[in-house]
Amino acid sequence: MNTPKRHYARPLDxxxxxxxxNHGAGGRLSMQLxxxxxxxxFDNEFLRQGNDxxxxxxxxxxxxxxxxxAHVISPLFFPGGDIGCLAVNGTLNDxxxxxxxPLYLSVSFILEEGxxxxxxxxIVDSMARAAIDAGVPIVTGDTKVVEQGKGDGxxxxxxxxxxxxxxxxxxxxxxxxxxxxLLSGTIGDHGIAVLSLRESLEFExxxxxxxxxxxxxxxxMLAAVPTGAIHVLRDPxxxxxxxxxxxxxxxxxxxxxxxxxxIPILPQVEAACELLGLDPLYIANEGKLVxxxxxxxxxxxxxxxxxxxxxxxxxxxxxxxEDSNRFVQMNTSVGGQRVVDWLSGEPxxxxx
Amino acid sequence: MNTPKRHYARPLDxxxxxxxxNHGAGGRLSMQLxxxxxxxxFDNEFLRQGNDxxxxxxxxxxxxxxxxxAHVISPLFFPGGDIGCLAVNGTLNDxxxxxxxPLYLSVSFILEEGxxxxxxxxIVDSMARAAIDAGVPIVTGDTKVVEQGKGDGxxxxxxxxxxxxxxxxxxxxxxxxxxxxLLSGTIGDHGIAVLSLRESLEFExxxxxxxxxxxxxxxxMLAAVPTGAIHVLRDPxxxxxxxxxxxxxxxxxxxxxxxxxxIPILPQVEAACELLGLDPLYIANEGKLVxxxxxxxxxxxxxxxxxxxxxxxxxxxxxxxEDSNRFVQMNTSVGGQRVVDWLSGEPxxxxx
Numbered sequence: 001m002n003t004p005k006r007h008y009a010r011p012l013d014x015x016x017x018x019x020x021x022n023h024g025a026g027g028r029l030s031m032q033l034x035x036x037x038x039x040x041x042f043d044n045e046f047l048r049q050g051n052d053x054x055x056x057x058x059x060x061x062x063x064x065x066x067x068x069x070a071h072v073i074s075p076l077f078f079p080g081g082d083i084g085c086l087a088v089n090g091t092l093n094d095x096x097x098x099x100x101x102p103l104y105l106s107v108s109f110i111l112e113e114g115x116x117x118x119x120x121x122x123i124v125d126s127m128a129r130a131a132i133d134a135g136v137p138i139v140t141g142d143t144k145v146v147e148q149g150k151g152d153g154x155x156x157x158x159x160x161x162x163x164x165x166x167x168x169x170x171x172x173x174x175x176x177x178x179x180x181x182l183l184s185g186t187i188g189d190h191g192i193a194v195l196s197l198r199e200s201l202e203f204e205x206x207x208x209x210x211x212x213x214x215x216x217x218x219x220x221m222l223a224a225v226p227t228g229a230i231h232v233l234r235d236p237x238x239x240x241x242x243x244x245x246x247x248x249x250x251x252x253x254x255x256x257x258x259x260x261x262x263i264p265i266l267p268q269v270e271a272a273c274e275l276l277g278l279d280p281l282y283i284a285n286e287g288k289l290v291x292x293x294x295x296x297x298x299x300x301x302x303x304x305x306x307x308x309x310x311x312x313x314x315x316x317x318x319x320x321x322e323d324s325n326r327f328v329q330m331n332t333s334v335g336g337q338r339v340v341d342w343l344s345g346e347p348x349x350x351x352x
Numbered sequence: 353m354n355t356p357k358r359h360y361a362r363p364l365d366x367x368x369x370x371x372x373x374n375h376g377a378g379g380r381l382s383m384q385l386x387x388x389x390x391x392x393x394f395d396n397e398f399l400r401q402g403n404d405x406x407x408x409x410x411x412x413x414x415x416x417x418x419x420x421x422a423h424v425i426s427p428l429f430f431p432g433g434d435i436g437c438l439a440v441n442g443t444l445n446d447x448x449x450x451x452x453x454p455l456y457l458s459v460s461f462i463l464e465e466g467x468x469x470x471x472x473x474x475i476v477d478s479m480a481r482a483a484i485d486a487g488v489p490i491v492t493g494d495t496k497v498v499e500q501g502k503g504d505g506x507x508x509x510x511x512x513x514x515x516x517x518x519x520x521x522x523x524x525x526x527x528x529x530x531x532x533x534l535l536s537g538t539i540g541d542h543g544i545a546v547l548s549l550r551e552s553l554e555f556e557x558x559x560x561x562x563x564x565x566x567x568x569x570x571x572x573m574l575a576a577v578p579t580g581a582i583h584v585l586r587d588p589x590x591x592x593x594x595x596x597x598x599x600x601x602x603x604x605x606x607x608x609x610x611x612x613x614x615i616p617i618l619p620q621v622e623a624a625c626e627l628l629g630l631d632p633l634y635i636a637n638e639g640k641l642v643x644x645x646x647x648x649x650x651x652x653x654x655x656x657x658x659x660x661x662x663x664x665x666x667x668x669x670x671x672x673x674e675d676s677n678r679f680v681q682m683n684t685s686v687g688g689q690r691v692v693d694w695l696s697g698e699p700x701x702x703x704x
Contacts, residue, residue: 017469024463024497037473038493041480046456046491054491056456064416068511070460070496104398104408108422108509110462111376117369121389128393139398139406141390144424144507145376145701152502157460157494157509159420349497 012036021349025238028342031247049171052094052234053160063166067094068159074350076123076153079193080208083156084126086286089213090237090352091158092134096215097233097289099170099222100162105131107141107158112151123154134213136160167227174231175252179320180298182291184217184305185210185313187241188269191283191351196272205268212287217310221291224304229297234290237352239343242281244290245328246342255323258330258340262317282343284351292320364388373701377590380694383599401523404446404586415518419446420511426702428471428505431545432560435508436478438638441565442589442704443510444486448567449585449641451522451574452514457483459493459510464503475506486565488512519579526583527604531672532650534643536569536657537562537665539593540621543635543703548624557620564639569662573643576656581649586642589704591695594633596642597680598694607675610682610692614669634695636703644672 012032022029039048046054053067071087088105095102107127111120131138168174189210196207218233232252236244241263249256265273265280273280287310293301298316305311318330328340364384374381391400398406408416423439440457447454459479463472483490520526541562548559570585584604588596593615601608617625617632625632639662645653650668657663670682680692 012469014469014473019463019465019467019469019472019497021465021497021499024495030495033495034493037469037476038495041473041476042459042483042490042493043480044489044491046489052492052494054456054458056491064456064513066456066458066492066511066513068458068460068492068509069494070462070509072462072496072498074502104406104416104418106406106418106420106511107394108420108511110422110424110507110509111371113371113373115371117364117366117371117389120371121366121393124389124393128395131394137396137398138394139396139408140404140418140420141386141394142404142421142509143376143382143385143390144422144704145371145373146424146504146507147373147701149501150426150504152498155462155496155498155507157420157422157462157511159418159458159460159509159511161416161418161513349499352496 008032025343025348053098063164065095065098065100065162065164066159067091068157069094071156071352072350073194073352074152075197076119078197078209079206081211082123082126083154084123085130086211086352087156087158088127088130088134089211090286091160092136092213092215093235095160095162096218097235098164099218099230099233100164102136102160102162102215104161105136105138105158107138107156109143110151110155111143111145112153113145113148115153120154130213134215170230170233172232172234172248172251175248175254175292175320176231177254177320177322178295179231179292180295180316181256181258181318181320182293182298182301183263183315183317184289184311186264186266186269187285187288188265188273188280188283190286192269192272194351195276201272203268203272207268207272210285210287212310214287214289214310217289217305217308220304220308221301224300225297229294230291232292236285236288236290238284240282240284242340243343248292249326249328253326255321255326256318256328257321258318258328260330260333262315264313264315281340286352360384376701377695404449415516417447417450417452417514417516418511419443420509421446423508423704424702425546425704426504427549428475430549430561431558433563434475434478435506436475437482438563438704439508439510440479440482440486441563441638443512444488444565444567445587447512447514448570449587450516451570451582451585452516454488454512454514454567456513457488457490457510459490459508461495462503462507463495463497464505465497465500467505472506482565486567522582522585524584524586524600524603527600527606527644527672528583529606529672529674530647531583531644532647532668533608533610533670533672534645534650534653535615535667535669536641536663538616538618538621539637539640540617540625540632540635542638544621544624546703547628553624555620555624559620559624562637562639564662566639566641566662569641569657569660572656572660573653577649577652581646582643584644588637588640588642590636592634592636594692595695600644601678601680605678607673607678608670608680609673610670610680612682612684614667616665616667633692638704
């Protein structure tokens with residue numbers, strides 16, 4: 001297990017504590033819950049990989065990959081998508097981030113009594129479209145119904161299975177000093193699309209979620225460079241880019257230095273973040289990836305990414321450094337430098 | 353697709369209808385929701401298999417199997433188990449019922465704000481124990497938190513992946529006229545254990561849930577008879593034995609005739625059913641299986657089942673008949689005959 005020991009302000013109070021919204025927000029407390037409860041209880045080599053999916057042993061020459069996600073986004077429908085396509089794309093992306101080819105999806109629905117069937121149909125149709133677009137069938141499922149007031153419309157759990165040819169691993173623990181940090185496009189679109197709707201903010205241009213399945217982008221990237229050139233792939237969802245990079249720095253035992261000016265943000269997302277007092281680095285994305293790659297392959301990868309519809313805005317946003325503190329630092333646009341910490345403070349719940 | 357067209361009283365009202373508790377109760381309305389909405393939208397050959405898991409194509413000589421279940425049982429803790437071990441066992445059983453060896457599990461938690469961490473720990477420890485007992489690791493997971501009043505403590509979605517050596521299929525569509533219908537033990541234990549707690553019923557003996565992972569029983573059965581002798585395996589969960597047998601009759605285009613006196617029921621379960629006005633044939637089980645098998649292998653299978661701790665009460669409860677109506681009929685203990693219909697009437701929600 002590469003992950004270093006981590007010290008939290010205090011251990012989880014397993015006797016008298018309660019779940020609060022922070023435990024689901026993707027920041028430090030989420031990590032603490034996972035480590036001190038789930039990983040400790042379920043302990044095995046696969047879970048200890050610490051990625052958003054598990055790389056499993058070979059079965060007759062191919063490695064299996066498995067990833068799962070619960071989707072509880074509120075509201076169910078938002079500009080650019082809905083909980084249905086999000087549930088398909090999100091899990092496909094977790095499989096793709098292990099450099100695997102997603103093959104099959106399963107889905108479990110938890111429906112609240114009183115849910116409009118027309119809403120359910122819209123969600124299911126959106127899932128079906130997303131699955132067809134991705135070329136990955138939903139092969140099995142389950143449905144449960146809970147009483148009114150015991151759910152929130154629809155929750156959707158999706159699980160994806162994929163395969164991988166054997167080769168050097170891609171995972172959060174594989175970043176190396178000197179690697180380039182690539183980002184596939186603008187950040188904050190998904191979170192701000194959802195938040196604008198929740199807060200009834202109106203902008204001149206509607207901000208749309210970037211929800212998308214990234215496995216074909218990953219396939220194009222893998223094809224563009226020698227095997228082993230891509231060290232880490234991760235989609236910066238809950239907790240945003242900042243949290244994702246901190247997770248990787250921690251898993252790999254490295255630091256990073258970013259260039260603020262290189263991180264693409266849509267003007268309307270930037271404006272909304274200012275209005276809401278939010279940092280786009282912490283806002284959820286659902287169709288973007290971070291790739292940490294051998295520096296001499298960075299140019300070829302950027303070219304391959306830019307040639308793909310989902311990577312048109314790809315840029316190099318920084319480099320991996322040697323740092324025993326595992327700090328993610330940023331050269332700011334105004335010439336300073338600051339540490340980009342994990343998400344903390346107010347939780348941002350239910351963006352996925 | 354072997355499943356015959358089915359006529360419901362009226363089609364789902366996808367424009368103005370709403371989800372009600374019946375849609376989750378495992379009876380006709382559940383089936384209708386699955387067929388008219390999910391299967392229609394996600395249509396593919398795997399989903400059309402109509403079993404509780406999907407049999408997938410060969411990958412390098414082995415067939416993959418995938419099954420998923422959402423668990424929303426209320427209360428979270430009950431005599432003989434809790435939502436945690438239930439979530440592990442339930443999904444392992446869905447994989448096992450395809451005659452596959454379960455290899456890996458994933459888990460997604462949907463936690464309600466305010467949940468006691470001590471309760472969560474108890475649940476997680478129970479999952480860990482169940483996974484270790486079964487020899488199947490939980491390899492990946494996800495956690496979401498929803499606001500108080502938008503969930504109900506804990507919902508758990510588990511997905512299992514298994515493998516199968518190629519050979520004759522085992523599935524709900526494979527029952528043949530003349531086959532024997534075997535049952536691994538008493539029915540109704542799980543549902544009555546939960547219901548007794550909900551209704552605060554007290555009996556002289558506590559009725560315990562039968563929750564158990566059945567894959568080693570299945571392995572013992574497969575080893576006891578020639579390949580191809582076992583045609584159908586199914587665990588009679590939601591909707592109970594009656595609904596499970598009706599599903600199989602429908603998938604295979606056959607009828608069945610059961611002997612009421614052959615169906616084992618614990619005296620305290622029988623007493624509780626009488627008190628509550630319930631028919632044990634419709635009560636959920638979580639550690640029992642139905643096997644529909646070639647008649648000349650039935651004796652060897654019963655012997656193998658009885659030699660396994662989870663099959664000690666195994667009996668032959670009836671036979672498969674030719675019947676274009678696909679009726680499941682029963683010779684009653686008082687000498688009559690009646691049709692054992694699908695679950696209808698009052699829904700029995702949240703038993704798994």
